[in-house]
Structures are given as structure tokens and as C-alpha cells.
Amino acid sequence: MLQSFKLAIRSIWGNKMRSFLTMLGIIIGVAAVIILVSLVNGYMGSVVESFASMGVNQINVNVTNLSSRSLDVDEMYAFYDEHTDLFDGLSPNVTVSTTIKHGDDSLTSTSVAGRSEQYLEIKDYKLEQGRNLSYADIAARQKVCVIGAYVAQELYGGAEKALGETLKVGGYAFKIVGVVEAQDEDDLEQGGTDDFVWLPYSVAVKMSRNANISSYTFTIIDTTKAEECKTQIENYLYEIFKDDDLYRVTAMSEMLDSLNEQIAMMSGMLGGIAGISLLVAGVGVMNIMLVSVTERTREIGIRKSLGADKSVIMRQFVIEAAVTSSLGGLIGILIGCVATTAVGAAVGINATPTPAAIIISFSVSVGIGLLFGYMPASRAANLNPIDALRSE
Template sequence: MLQSFKMALKSIWGNKMRSFLTMLGIIIGVAAVIILVSVVSGYMNTVVESFASMGVNQISVNVNNMQSRSLSVEDMYEFVDEHPDLYERITPNVSVSYPLKNGNETMSSTSIKGYSEDYLGIKEYEMDTGRNLSYADCMAEKRVAVLGYYTAVTLFGSPEEAMGQKIKIGANSLKVVGIVERQDEDELEEGGTDDFVWLPYSVAAKMSRSANISSYIITTRSTDNTDECTDTLETFLYEVFKNDDFYTVMANSELLDELNSQIAMMSTMLGGIAGISLLVAGVGVMNIMLVSVTERTREIGIRKALGAKKSVIMQQFVIEAAVTSSIGGIIGILLGSLGTGAIGTAMGISAAPSFGAVLLSFGVSVGIGLLFGYMPASRAAKLNPIDALRSE
């Protein structure tokens, strides 16, 4: 065996150019598999991470039809209070369609929403300056607002200066009572995580002229029993509306699951495409090995005349093919890892070659060597020593 390996290395080294060209197919194939799979999964991880930061324990409820039956905020709070084992927090979620004004300028990217005092806890944010929205604010419809760090800095220069100031949303003026701690350490940007205004949901509802609140965010105590939480919620809503077309319940974790399965599919697909190039590389290996057998017919004849059995000749050629493709595979893994790092940096995502991709592509390249080396090898082994000796 060891001898066969030495012989294979010698033969590969003896035909440097040819061996390199054979390997090239495998190198490109393996590198492509690794780069594609790793970069895609790296990119997707980034997406998932940003998605997960939105809160995997959140369930959003949307009521689309308020005409026939109504669901009041009190009903929802009561429902959540009845199931303290399942749910932790609830807040109405009211969008405000008026833009935020900064002098004469409009800050159209700023997200303006009405929430309850629980929203800070749902987001797991802390206050930077001042206070959060309070229960009393919501009940008394006080015209107060909590700003995001970016919004406060853009409007007033600093969180401290923003305190007590008035902001204008549409025709309404609200007093700033607090600023939320900066969330994005890297950059403050328009429309980013730090660009928002929260106001009491009751105020927001009034500004939007909508009597009923149609959207809620509820958080679960644990992410393990999301299904039970959504089921209970749906049962409750069905009892109210008697029609499951009137509302939607969406758990973020479901979205995450969905996203994950999409990612898996995408990786598999791209891996498959790269896999095809590996297959083509395999055919290249077979081709070269067939040429090699033909070229070395005489050598095979001599070896057989001196007593080499079929299995020995077979082994020689299979090992040579396997070694060629393994070396190609290893070079491909190195190039693929380097390429993944470089592309990851260029794209600004953290992409690392996954162990699975490396293992798979290396396995495939060795497998290709064995598989496609087998046919030429068995042809070599079957050569008649006399015919082989006579060939020039």
C-alpha cells in the first residue's frame, strides 16, 4: 500500500503539467463548493441574526376586520392576564402615518409608533435619559414621547438637550420625556435601529383617528412552547370573531424557522450547482487516467510479466487517481477557505468555511478519484501481458 502511494506520488510528480491540469478541475470545483456554501450561509446567518434581534419570543396579532365584531385593548390585556404562565408582556402596536418634523424638514425614515409602557421591556432596551412611557401616560392620553438615540441627537444635538423639548408629528406636538439607550454601536443612521419615536398607544390611535386598535405584540414566557401560545391566542380570537379570516397570528419564531429552511434549501441548491462542476472534474480525472493507462500499456505489460496480479495493477491506478484528486481537493479547500474569508470581508459579513462543506467537498473529490479511477484501472488490470508487452 505504502509502496503504491509512493509510486502514485512519483507518477504524479513525473507528469507535473498533466497532473496539475487534472487537479485544476477538482481545485476549482472544491473551492467553488466551499465558497458558495460558506458565503451563502454566512450571509444568511447575518440575516437571521438581525432577524433574531427583533425578538424570537414575539407573537404579533393583526385584526383585519373590525366591522362586525370588536376587540378592545382591555379584552386583550385581560386575556394575557388570564394566562400568566404563557405570556409575559403585551403592547398595542399603532402606526402613525404623519411624519416627524424637524423645523421645516421632514424625517420620513423615522419610525413613529404607539406602544404601551411594556414595549421597552419587550425590546429589552434600557433608557439613556429620562423615563419610559408609563401606564398613566397611556390611560390619560398624555402627549409625551420617547425618542431613539439617533432621533434625539439629530433633532436636539444630545439626549440631555432633548429632554423636555417639544417634537412635532403632523399637527401634534409632544413633549420628550425620555431617550432610549443607543443600540447600534457601529453607526447611527437614518432609518436605523436608533431612529424612532414612541408615544402612548392611546395618543397614537387618536392621532390616526382609529377608534379600534388592530395590532398587538405579545411576548411569550419561553420560546419552547410557542405553538401552545399561538394556539391559545387563536382559540381566544376565534371565540371573539367566529371567523379565522378576520385576524392573523404570527410568531416570529415561525418566521425564523421558515427563513432557516429557505436558507438550507438555498445552500443545498448552490452546493448542488458547485457539485456539478466537481462531477465534471471527475470526468476529467477519468479521461486523464484512461490516457495514462493507454500510455503505460507497456509498463503494465512488464509489471504483469514480472508477476503483478490484477489487484496490484488495479490498486496502482486507483490510488493514483485518488491521490491526484485528494491533492486537488486539499488545494481546493485551502483556496476555498481563503476565498471565503476574502469574499466575506469584502461583503462585510462573517463567513467562515463550514466544516460540513469542507468535509463534503473533500469526500466528494476523493470519491470522484476512486469512482472515476476505477474504470481505467480495471481496464489496465485486464490487459493481457503479451499484448501489453508488444505495444510500443
């Protein structure tokens, strides 16, 4: 075995250009698999992270209230209180379409919404200044608000200056009792994650002139029980509406699982497409090995006449093909890893070579060497020694 390996290395080194051209297809194929799969995983990983930041422990509920069948906020809170073993947060959500003003300055794209006192914890945000909305604010319909860092900076010049100031929301004066820490400190922008105003939902309902709230956000204690929590909510809503078209319950963890499945499928498809080049490279390996057998027919005849049996000859050529494809695979891995990091940095993606892609692509390259090297090796092993010695 060691002698066959040495002969394979000597043959490859003796025909450097031909060996390199034989490896080229393997190199390109392996590098392509690593680069494509790693870049897709890196991009999709950033998508998953941004998706997960929405809260994988959240369940969003939207209902369509009718005059004959409707759900009020007290009923939803009664359901929540009965299932504190499953849920640890609830916030009604009331969107208010309006403009906010301070003096002569106004903001038109700011998200204004009614929230509960638990919404800060639901979003996992922290306060930079002041306090959060309280149950007393909601019960007494106090005209107070909590604002995002962009609003504080744009209208007041900072969180500390904004605290205690008055903000006009839809013509009503609200006292700013809290400022949330910036979620995107490097880029406070209009319409971004820090451009919002939270009001007590009881006040927002009056401002939006809606009799009943149609949107709620729950947080669940155990994400592994997301399906059970979702079923409990759906059963409760069906008892009220008697029509599952009048409500929609969405578990964020289920959507994340679905997204991960799609990512895995996409990575597999792209890896498979890139892997086609490995098959093409395998044909190249077989062709070059057939040429090698033809060129070395006399050598094979001499070895056979000296007592080498078929298995020795076959092993020599199979090992040579495997070594050629393995070296190509190793070079392809090196190029693929460097290119993945460079391309990822260039396009702003945190892409790192995927171990699975490296292992699979290298294994396939070695397998191709063995598979496509078998036929030339078999041909060499079955040569007649006398005919081989006559070859020029």
C-alpha cells in the same frame, strides 16, 4: 499498499504538468463548492441575524375590527392576564401619521406610534436618559413621549439636552421623558432604527381617531411553545370574530424556522450546481488514467511477468487516481478557504469556510478518484502479459 502509494507519487511527480491539469478540474470544483456555500451561508446568516433582531420571542397580532364584531384593548389585556404562564409582555401598537416639530425644525419620516410601558422590554432596548413610559401615563393619557437617539440628536443636539424638552407631535405638545440608546451608533440616519417617537397608546388612539386598536405584540416566555401560544391566541380571537379572515397571528420564531429551511435548501442547491464541476473533473481523471495505462502497458506486462496479480495492478492505478484527486481536493480546499475570506471581506459579508462544505467536497473528490479510476485500473489489471510485453 505502501509500495503502491510510493509508485503513485512517483508517477504524479514524473508527469507534473499532466497531473496538474488532471487535478485542475478537482481544484476548481472543490473551491467552487466551498466558496459558493460559505458565501451563501454568510449572507443568509446576516439576514437571519437581522431577522432575529426583530424578536424571535414575539407574536404579532393584527385584527380587522367591524361594527358588529370588534376587539378592544381591555379584552386583549384580560386574555393576556389569564395566560401569564405563556406570555410575559404585551403592547398595543397604534401608528400615527404625522410630523414632529421642535421650534422651526421638523422631521417628516419619523415613526410615531403608541406603545405600552412594556414595549421597551419587548424590543430589548435600553434608555440613555430619563425614564420609560409608565402605566400611569397610559391610564391618565399624559402627553409624554420617549424618543430615539436620531430624533434627540437631530432636534436637540443630544440625549441629555432633549430630556425634559417639549416636542410637537401633530400639533400637540409632548414632554420628552426618556431617550433610548442608539441601536446603530455608527449611522444615525433619517428613517432608521433610531428615528422614532413612542407615545402612550391611549393618547395615540385619540390622535389617530380610531375607536379600537388593530395591532398587538406579545412576547412569549418559552420560544419552544410558540405554536401553543399562537393557537391560544387564534382560539380566543375566533371566539370573538367567528371568522379567521378577520385576524392574523404571526409567530416570529416560525418565520425564522422557515427562513432557515430555505437557506439550507439554497445552500444545498448551489453546492450541487458547483459539484457538477467535480463530476466533469472525474471524467478528466478517467481519461488521463486511461492514457497512463496505454503509456505504461509494457511496464504492466513486466510486472505481471514477474508475478504481480490483478489485484496488485488494480490497486496501483486506483491509488494513483485517488491520490491525484485527493491532492487536487486539498489544494481546492486551501484556495476555497482563502477566496471565501477575501471575497466575503470585499463584499462586506462575514463569510467563513463551512466545515460541512469542506468535508463533503473533499470526500466527493476522493470518491471521484476511486470511482473514475476503477475503469482504467480494471483495464490495466486485465491486460494480457504477453500482449503487454509486445507493446512499444
